[in-house]
Amino acid sequence: MVGDHKGHRISDQVADTQNKMDPVMKKKQILVKKVEASLEETEIFEDDVIEIEEQLMSEQENTLAELDEKLDLMVEMLKNRKDTLAKAVK
Secondary structure, three states: OOOOOHHHHHHHHHHHHHHOOOHHHHHHHHHHHHHHHHHHHHHHHHHHHHHHHHHHHHHHHHHHHHHHHHHHHHHHHHHHHHHHHHHHHO
16 A cells, blocks of 8 residues: 655646746736727727728718719800800800
């Protein structure tokens, strides 16, 4: 029969020490996990911001194109009106 000797007690103490994590190390691990989660969240927000910027640029381009078309139409209408008035004056 094997009795309890010093080697067993040392082994048990090492196991107990490993199971009981140092409070500072535990806080460090928690903070590391929080930082990692924040970084992942930041990446998601960056992707969302990039997508919104792309949508805004596209909308801006469309709006500018529409404004150009309307301005061209107004210029044509003014030219036609000028021609009509010039003919009426003659």
